[in-house]
Amino acid sequence: MKDEDEDEHDLKTMNKERKLIIAGNWKMNKTVAEALNLVADLKRDLAGVKEVDIVVAPPFTALSEVSKAIIDSNLRLGAQNMSENNFGAFTGEICAGMLKEFSVRYVILGHSERRQFQKESDALIAKKAAAVHAASLKPIVCVGETLAEREGGHMEKVLETQVRGSLAGLTKEQMVETVVAYEPVWAIGTGKTATTQQAQDAHAFIRAQLAKMFDEATAKKVRIQYGGSVKPNNAKELMSQPDVDGALVGGAALEARSFADIIKNSI
Numbered sequence: 001m002k003d004e005d006e007d008e009h010d011l012k013t014m015n016k017e018r019k020l021i022i023a024g025n026w027k028m029n030k031t032v033a034e035a036l037n038l039v040a041d042l043k044r045d046l047a048g049v050k051e052v053d054i055v056v057a058p059p060f061t062a063l064s065e066v067s068k069a070i071i072d073s074n075l076r077l078g079a080q081n082m083s084e085n086n087f088g089a090f091t092g093e094i095c096a097g098m099l100k101e102f103s104v105r106y107v108i109l110g111h112s113e114r115r116q117f118q119k120e121s122d123a124l125i126a127k128k129a130a131a132v133h134a135a136s137l138k139p140i141v142c143v144g145e146t147l148a149e150r151e152g153g154h155m156e157k158v159l160e161t162q163v164r165g166s167l168a169g170l171t172k173e174q175m176v177e178t179v180v181a182y183e184p185v186w187a188i189g190t191g192k193t194a195t196t197q198q199a200q201d202a203h204a205f206i207r208a209q210l211a212k213m214f215d216e217a218t219a220k221k222v223r224i225q226y227g228g229s230v231k232p233n234n235a236k237e238l239m240s241q242p243d244v245d246g247a248l249v250g251g252a253a254l255e256a257r258s259f260a261d262i263i264k265n266s267i
Contacts, residue, residue: 018223020239021179021246022263023055023078023140024253025108025227035062036069041256043073050074051267052246055106055140056253060094067102078106078140081114084127096135107132108248110142110166112185122165129167133174140179140248141166142227143206147186156205163209172214176221180206181248187228189251196237199226203243232261239266 030038035058046054057078058066067077083093099107109132110125125141132139143162145155163180170178182202184194194202203224210219226238227248238244247266252258 016242016245018221018245019053020051020266021053021055021223021225022249022266023057023106023108023179023181023225023246024249024259025078025080025111026056026058026254027080027113027250028059029254030058030062032062032065035059035066038254038256039066039069039075042075042260043070045256045260046074046263048074049263049267052263054263057106057108063099063102063104067104071103076105077103078108079104080108080111082107082109082128082132082137084124084131086131096131096137099137100135104137106138106140106179108140108142108181110162112142112144112183112188115142116185122162122168125166126168126170129178130169133170133177138177138179140181140225142181142183142248144183144185144227150184150186155202159202159205160209163206164213167210167213172218175210175214175218179223179225179246180210181225181227182206183227183248189229191229193229193231193234193238194226196241199228199238199244200241203241203245207243230262232258232265235262235265 054074055076055078057080079099083090083095086095109128110120114120129139129141143159145158149155149158187193206224207219210222223245225246225248226244230247230249231252249262
């Protein structure tokens with residue numbers, strides 16, 4: 001299977017120096033049969049798209065079959081979580097070696113739902129990110145503020161804390177191979193979407209934090225996705241922002257046409 005890095009073909013034809021990455025987080029949805037139907041439709045609808053790195057992240061139960069189904073396609077496989085441990089007595093957990101058996105390329109870490117419901121901390125997410133890199137996989141590290149935090153004027157403090165804590169310990173080289181996903185918690189599954197200016201401001205702030213943690217050159221190479229009720233009708237405007245390098249799509253990724261339209265409208 002060709003690695004997406006080999007597809008860095010024609011960034012000259014795009015407005016950005018960073019290739020867009022659009023990932024579908026299916027969350028706890030889709031049986032194996034439903035997952036195969038969805039990827040079959042995506043393979044058909046997105047055949048030939050090279051301008052965007054396309055990632056699908058089904059539930060663990062569907063990884064094996066989806067992995068087989070997308071061989072030799074332009075779809076890449078993602079997992080929704082991973083343990084920071086490599087093996088052992090950790091009931092219910094999944095480790096890197098298990099994911100690599102299915103040719104997983106990307107691992108979503110620190111999604112707001114896991115931060116909220118599983119009480120995942122920045123320190124734990126940093127350990128997971130290190131484990132993902134140790135396995136030569138690529139983490140998609142999620143950060144974002146709640147409505148109360150935004151309205152209370154704490155957005156920047158929350159983002160700074162999460163970015164610095166969740167990415168602590170990474171080298172510059174690892175950071176370049178890390179995707180950051182900004183997901184305003186108040187815009188996930190609510191139908192609300194940050195305005196393009198709100199999204200751009202948050203992404204620019206995150207990139208500025210990366211520049212402070214690493215350096216300007218590293219920060220400029222990092223892809224930062226927007227994740228918050230991305231739809232086909234707002235994708236183009238969001239992706240046109242200078243610091244928005246893709247999307248982490250939730251509900252709209254569960255239907256082939258809407259996910260494909262988001263990708264096509266972003267090009």
